[in-house]
Amino acid sequence: MDFKDYYATLGVAKDATADDVKKSFRKLARKYHPDVSKEPDADARMKEINEAYTVLSDPEKRAAYDQLGRAYQPGQDFRPPPDWDAGFEFSGRRGPGAGAGDYGDYSDFFAELFGRMGARGARARGEPFEAEGLHARGEDHHAKILVDLEDVYRGASRQISLRVPKVDAEGRLLLQTRTLNVQIPKGLREGQLMRLAGQGGPGLGEGKPGDLMLEVHFKPHPRFQAQGADVTMTLPVAPWEAALGAVVALRLPDGANLNVRIPPGAQSGRQLRVRGKGIPANPAGDLVLDVRVVVPPADTPRAKELYEAMARDLEFDPRAGMEN
Secondary structure (H helix, E strand, C coil), X not given: CECCCHHHHHCXXXXXXXXXXXXXXXXXXXXXXXXXXXXXXXHHHHHHHHHHHHHHCCHHHHHHHHHHHCCCXXXXXXXXXXXXXXXXXXCCCCCCCCCCCCCCCCCHHHHHHHHHHHHHHHHHHHCCCCXXXXXXXXXXXXXXXXXXXXXXXXXXXXXXXXXXXXXXXXXXXXXXXXXXXXXXXXXXXXXXXXXXXXXXXXXXXXXXXXXXXXXXXXXXXXXXXEECCEEEEEEEECHHHHHXXXXXXXXXXXXXXXXXXXXXXXXXXXXXXXXXXXXXXXXXXXXXXXXXXXXXXXXXXXXHHHHHHHHHHCCCCCCCCCCC
């Protein structure tokens, strides 16, 4: 999938105001609209123009596109990195198709980039407004935050910063930073929503403000990976620990120590499950250990002597079960 330069499509500078974007769109639409255009590629160009306008006319989509697009050139192979949209606060008032005119089909690039943002918007729009005369509850806002696995084991109080796209009086896009103190409860899972009551959009009249919904994702951990409430890790063991059995000490993400028994004869790829030592949800998850036998190097005379003794004394053929 190629990266698309929406600014080039509309023929505007990257610091163009909202009015500049609108004027350029209208000019191009008059030229390429299939009802009036004589251009042979009018239909395709109109779709490209509509898609570019959908992004650049929406402050939230434009801010996210700008953030991601700094590292890419037009036509460059593109895959959005994981959690690229973390830390942005979205109002969710627009889906991906809003403002796109009559050309509702978008490129794979657009769908890959904004599909999930659109899903957030759909949820927000589906929530009822508590209309009371001229008063109405404010919109719910959404943001994705990254938290440490340690924090969901222990619970924590953290300060987070969200980038909020705004358009100034001159129509230029600005990113404001909003800082919040957040309580991270024990037992959160990947993808779970945290609701911050009253931290969303302002209400109309005497209507209450909306809520801020924080979608929780875990930061990459050097040893552990979460799968639902379960937590997995690779457990390296020495050949003698695998052959004879052993008790090895581990440290869990919350800092607690855990002794794990390795059964005699364990092989690489065997899984050991420790009940209740995953994420402390309700019910608690399990700790799943993938055994990996690590062979020490034969880099000293003594090590070579030991390996030669095993080769000589053990009647062991690791390929005995293989067919010729």
